Amino acid sequence: MITARNLQKQFKTPVVREGRFSGVRTLFSRQYVTKEAVRDISFDIRQGEFVGYIGPNGAGKSTTIKMLTGILHPTAGEVVLGGMNPHEERRKTVAKLGVVFGQRSQLWWDLPVKDSYDILAEMYGVSSDVKKKRLSQFAELLDLESFWATPVRKLSLGQRMRADLAASMLHDPELLFLDEPTIGLDVNAKRNIRRFLRTLNEEFGKTILLTTHDMDDIEQLCNRVMVINHGQLTYDGTIASLRDTIGLPTLIRVAFRGRVKLPDALPSAIQVTRMDNQVLTALVNRKEWRTMDILKELEQWGEIDDIEMKEPDFEDVIHKVY
Numbered sequence: 444m445i446t447a448r449n450l451q452k453q454f455k456t457p458v459v460r461e462g463r464f465s466g467v468r469t470l471f472s473r474q475y476v477t478k479e480a481v482r483d484i485s486f487d488i489r490q491g492e493f494v495g496y497i498g499p500n501g502a503g504k505s506t507t508i509k510m511l512t513g514i515l516h517p518t519a520g521e522v523v524l525g526g527m528n529p530h531e532e533r534r535k536t537v538a539k540l541g542v543v544f545g546q547r548s549q550l551w552w553d554l555p556v557k558d559s560y561d562i563l564a565e566m567y568g569v570s571s572d573v574k575k576k577r578l579s580q581f582a583e584l585l586d587l588e589s590f591w592a593t594p595v596r597k598l599s600l601g602q603r604m605r606a607d608l609a610a611s612m613l614h615d616p617e618l619l620f621l622d623e624p625t626i627g628l629d630v631n632a633k634r635n636i637r638r639f640l641r642t643l644n645e646e647f648g649k650t651i652l653l654t655t656h657d658m659d660d661i662e663q664l665c666n667r668v669m670v671i672n673h674g675q676l677t678y679d680g681t682i683a684s685l686r687d688t689i690g691l692p693t694l695i696r697v698a699f700r701g702r703v704k705l706p707d708a709l710p711s712a713i714q715v716t717r718m719d720n721q722v723l724t725a726l727v728n729r730k731e732w733r734t735m736d737i738l739k740e741l742e743q744w745g746e747i748d749d750i751e752m753k754e755p756d757f758e759d760v761i762h763k764v765y
C-alpha cells in the first residue's frame with residue numbers, strides 16, 4: 444500500500460543575520476544552513492495495517508507525512524502509494540487518501556457541518572445517493588446529527604474532530620493519515636474517536652497511519668509502531684517487542700500469608716524495593732525470567748495469598764527510546 448525507500452528531505456534555510464537591518468540582510472543572504480529533517484527512511488505498510496508513527500518534537504514526522512502525501516518532494520529516495528508516485532500523480536493520490544489534522548480543520552468555518560459535506564462531495568465527485576448513504580453510516584458511528592446544522596466554528600473540539608473524521612472518509616479513501624486526532628479531547632471523546640478508528644480499520648479494512656504524542660492512542664489502536672528520532676527510523680515493529688527490546692522491569696506486589704523468609708542471596712532478576720506487613724514489592728527483569736520462574740521462586744519465600752503484576756507504562760518505554 445505504501446512503500447518508502449531511502450527517503451530523505453533536506454531544508455535549506457538562509458543564515459539569520461544579526462544587527463541593523465538584519466531582516467533585510469537575511470532575506471538577501473547567500474549563505475544557507477542545511478537541515479536534514481528526514482535522513483534515510485525505508486518502510487513498507489501493507490493494506491489493512493494500523494501503524495503508529497511517533498517521535499519527539501522536530502523528529503521529522505510531519506516532513507515524512509508530507510512526502511507520503513505528495514505535498515513535499517523528497518530530496519532523495521522514493522515513495523510509492525497505492526502504486527503511484529504521490530508527487531507526480533497528486534489528483535489520483537488524493538482520491539485514495541483521507542487526511543485529518545487534529546490542530547486544523549478541513550471544514551468551512553462559518554458553514555453548517557452538512558454544507559461542508561456537500562462541498563466536499565462535489566469536489567470528490569461523490570454522488571448524492573452515495574453521500575447520503577455514507578453520511579448516515581458515519582452519523583450513527585460518530586453521532587453527528589446533534590450538531591448537523593451548527594456552524595463549524597461553534598462546535599466543541601470533540602464535535603469538530605468527529606465532523607472532520609467523517610469529512611475525511613466521505614470519498615471512501617483506502618488510506619487514512621491522522622495527525623494528533625485526539626489532541627485536547629477529554630477521556631470520553633478520545634474513547635469515541637478511538638472506537639471509530641478501530642471500526643474503520645477492523646470492519647472497513649482501511650489502512651491507517653497515525654501520528655500522535657498520546658501513547659494511549661498508540662497502545663490501544665496500533666499493531667505496529669515506527670519510531671523516528673533525528674530524522675531516522677530507530678524502531679519498526681510491534682509494541683510487545685518494543686517493550687522486550689527496552690526491557691524495563693515489571694513491578695510485582697505479592698501478599699504473603701504467614702511467615703516470609705527471603706533468601707540470603709536474591710536472584711539477580713529480582714530487586715526487592717519494599718517489604719511491608721507481609722506485602723513485598725519488587726522489580727523483575729522479564730528478559731531473564733518468565734512469569735512461571737517468578738512464581739516458582741516466590742513460593743519458596745512463603746505462602747502466597749495474592750499477587751499483582753504491572754507491566755511498565757508504555758510512556759516510560761517510549762521515554763527510553765527517545
Ligand SMILES: Nc1ncnc2c1ncn2[C@@H]1O[C@H](COP(=O)(O)OP(=O)(O)OP(=O)(O)O)[C@@H](O)[C@H]1O
Pocket residue numbers: 454455456478479480498499500501502503504505506507
Ligand atoms: N519548511 C521547513 N524549512 C526548514 N526547516 C523545516 C521545515 N519544515 C520542517 N523543518 C525542520 O525539520 C525538522 C523536522 O520537522 P517536522 O515538522 O517534520 O517534525 P515533527 O516530528 O513533525 O515534529 P512535531 O512533533 O513537533 O510536530 C525540524 O527541525 C523542523 O524545524
